[in-house]
Amino acid sequence: xxxxxxxxxxxxxxxxxxxxxxxxxxxxxxxxxxxxxxxxxxxxxxxxxxxxxxxxxxxxxxxxxxxxxxxxxxxxxxxxxxxxxxxxxxxxxxxxxxxxxxxxxxxxxxxxxxxxxxxxxxxxxxxxxxxxxxxxxxxxxxxxxxxxxxxxxxxxxxxxxxxxxxxxxxxxxxxxxxxxxxxxxxxxxxxxxxxxxxxxxxxxxxxxxxxxxxxxxxxxxxxxxxxxxxxxxxxxxxxxxxxxxxxxxxxxxxxxxxxxxxxxxxxxxxxxxxxxxxxxxxxxxxxx
Amino acid sequence: xxxxxxxxxxxxxxxxxxxxxxxxxxxxxxxxxxxxxxxxxxxxxxxxxxxxxxxxxxxxxxxxxxxxxxxxxxxxxxxxxxxxxxxxxxxxxxxxxxxxxxxxxxxxxxxxxxxxxxxxxxxxxxxxxxxxxxxxxxxxxxxxxxxxxxxxxxxxxxxxxxxxxxxxxxxxxxxxxxxxxxxxxxxxxxxxxxxxxxxxxxxxxxxxxxxxxxxxxxxxxxxxxxxxxxxxxxxxxxxxxxxxxxxxxxxxxxxxxxxxxxxxxxxxxxxxxxxxxxxxxxxxxxxxxxxx
Numbered sequence: 001x002x003x004x005x006x007x008x009x010x011x012x013x014x015x016x017x018x019x020x021x022x023x024x025x026x027x028x029x030x031x032x033x034x035x036x037x038x039x040x041x042x043x044x045x046x047x048x049x050x051x052x053x054x055x056x057x058x059x060x061x062x063x064x065x066x067x068x069x070x071x072x073x074x075x076x077x078x079x080x081x082x083x084x085x086x087x088x089x090x091x092x093x094x095x096x097x098x099x100x101x102x103x104x105x106x107x108x109x110x111x112x113x114x115x116x117x118x119x120x121x122x123x124x125x126x127x128x129x130x131x132x133x134x135x136x137x138x139x140x141x142x143x144x145x146x147x148x149x150x151x152x153x154x155x156x157x158x159x160x161x162x163x164x165x166x167x168x169x170x171x172x173x174x175x176x177x178x179x180x181x182x183x184x185x186x187x188x189x190x191x192x193x194x195x196x197x198x199x200x201x202x203x204x205x206x207x208x209x210x211x212x213x214x215x216x217x218x219x220x221x222x223x224x225x226x227x228x229x230x231x232x233x234x235x236x237x238x239x240x241x242x243x244x245x246x247x248x249x250x251x252x253x254x255x256x257x258x259x260x261x262x263x264x265x266x267x268x269x270x271x272x273x274x275x276x277x278x279x280x281x282x283x284x285x286x287x288x
Numbered sequence: 289x290x291x292x293x294x295x296x297x298x299x300x301x302x303x304x305x306x307x308x309x310x311x312x313x314x315x316x317x318x319x320x321x322x323x324x325x326x327x328x329x330x331x332x333x334x335x336x337x338x339x340x341x342x343x344x345x346x347x348x349x350x351x352x353x354x355x356x357x358x359x360x361x362x363x364x365x366x367x368x369x370x371x372x373x374x375x376x377x378x379x380x381x382x383x384x385x386x387x388x389x390x391x392x393x394x395x396x397x398x399x400x401x402x403x404x405x406x407x408x409x410x411x412x413x414x415x416x417x418x419x420x421x422x423x424x425x426x427x428x429x430x431x432x433x434x435x436x437x438x439x440x441x442x443x444x445x446x447x448x449x450x451x452x453x454x455x456x457x458x459x460x461x462x463x464x465x466x467x468x469x470x471x472x473x474x475x476x477x478x479x480x481x482x483x484x485x486x487x488x489x490x491x492x493x494x495x496x497x498x499x500x501x502x503x504x505x506x507x508x509x510x511x512x513x514x515x516x517x518x519x520x521x522x523x524x525x526x527x528x529x530x531x532x533x534x535x536x537x538x539x540x541x542x543x544x545x546x547x548x549x550x551x552x553x554x555x556x557x558x559x560x561x562x563x564x565x566x567x568x569x570x571x572x573x574x575x576x577x578x579x580x
Contacts, residue, residue, distance in 0.1 A: 063476070087472070087473065089469050093467075093472070096568055097491040097568040106477055106479075106487075107477040140568070140570040
């Protein structure tokens with residue numbers, strides 16, 4: 001980026017993560033992954049299905065520990081839940097038994113703030129995400145897009161220095177999704193956390209990010225990193241039609257395509273693995 | 289920003305009075321019809337029984353009769369029973385069942401959640417709970433009667449034992465089934481382990497726990513009544529047992545009616561509690577069926 005930061009917000013050095021599978025095997029989700037995100041930088045991570053994109057987020061947040069390698073947030077190794085980190089999940093993770101207000105106020109309340117102060121802060125954030133007047137609703141009474149706003153407010157109210165987003169808009173319809181992209185950008189400008197945004201949608205990645213990281217088909221490692229020098233503030237919906245955007249898209253897609261094809265070939269190889277006349281087509285097929 | 293959210297806000301339905309009111313009145317008509325059909329069914333069954341008794345097709349010495357049970361009930365209400373006033377008998381049984389229910393539920397929820405949240409505790413207690421659960425618990429009644437006497441204590445303890453296991457297994461399962469995303473979210477938002485248990489695990493497990501409460505009050509009532517049958521100086525169970533000893537079938541029937549009334553009232557109260565505690569859930573279509 002333009003200002004070289006003294007200390008990166010997130011630093012993953014040679015991180016490997018292995019999981020035990022239910023049938024006794026070992027599944028390698030990430031292999032020797034290096035990733036650095038500067039403070040205030042918006043980093044998008046793209047890659048084919050099952051390449052360990054989400055795993056990188058759980059390592060940064062402290063929900064999981066790396067099998068080897070180091071994960072640093074703000075220069076400190078991750079141990080337990082990382083302070084100053086917010087997480088927006090792919091599926092709804094707002095508490096269905098709490099009202100919208102109580103959901104947003106949950107973070108400050110958990111962290112020991114008084115009820116009145118937390119509620120005032122929560123009302124403030126609800127206004128910012130455009131949900132003033134919905135304080136007393138329960139999540140099931142809201143649309144998918146509105147629940148996402150609650151989730152965003154719930155994370156941002158803690159003013160995280162690092163915001164992790166795991167395909168947050170993938171469950172939304174296309175129109176709502178592009179609206180949410182714009183709103184995410186304007187909310188991000190308010191507090192400017194470092195963001196890691198995991199997605200399988202390359203368009204979304206370029207429209208939002210300063211930097212797009214392409215991961216290989218699992219086990220995931222960084223295949224290539226692309227800098228997105230599109231001007232800010234951006235309009236995520238209209239920027240897609242500019243020449244720079246189209247050029248970047250085809251450049252990154254070139255890197256991504258072979259990985260997507262590998263991942264796809266693997267799933268088809270697995271489903272036809274029983275037929276003797278067609279052995280597993282990919283040399284890595286036994287990993288999955 | 290403010291203009292765009294209104295486009296997604298349309299999913300919240302606006303109240304439109306006229307079709308809504310029409311739907312409500314149609315529902316009431318249908319519901320009224322069902323109540324009428326139910327009353328008719330009851331009248332046919334009880335009336336048929338009475339007619340059979342009057343025509344001497346049914347021997348009322350062995351099978352009793354609706355009017356016999358009714359007059360027995362009336363006598364109990366007006367003149368009291370051989371053990372004292374009817375109200376005091378009902379109160380004793382109610383007290384035993386209620387104490388047993390409350391203590392059993394609290395113990396079941398506490399142990400269920402503690403073992404569901406803690407692998408060590410669950411590994412430690414699992415075999416003991418399996419063994420205890422496999423004992424037909426009614427036989428413990430004789431033990432409790434001898435150990436704790438003819439008073440209320442032995443009945444309460446039997447009811448607690450009957451209630452505990454159903455609630456425990458549901459609370460345990462409910463704790464294990466909590467959405468992992470919600471747990472992760474709470475941790476990242478800064479919740480301590482206790483805050484997570486209290487604000488995430490407990491409300492989530494409550495859908496399971498509430499389901500067990502419907503059956504549990506029935507178990508508590510069984511515990512109280514069986515305890516009284518085995519040896520007591522007060523209560524509805526004793527009233528039924530004494531009627532049985534006097535071959536007074538109408539007394540047994542009258543006692544059954546009273547027990548059924550208690551169970552029905554309790555069931556209604558539990559349903560009200562359920563609707564209150566679980567009001568965050570989307571309304572269910574089968575709400576009518578929960579009355580049973």
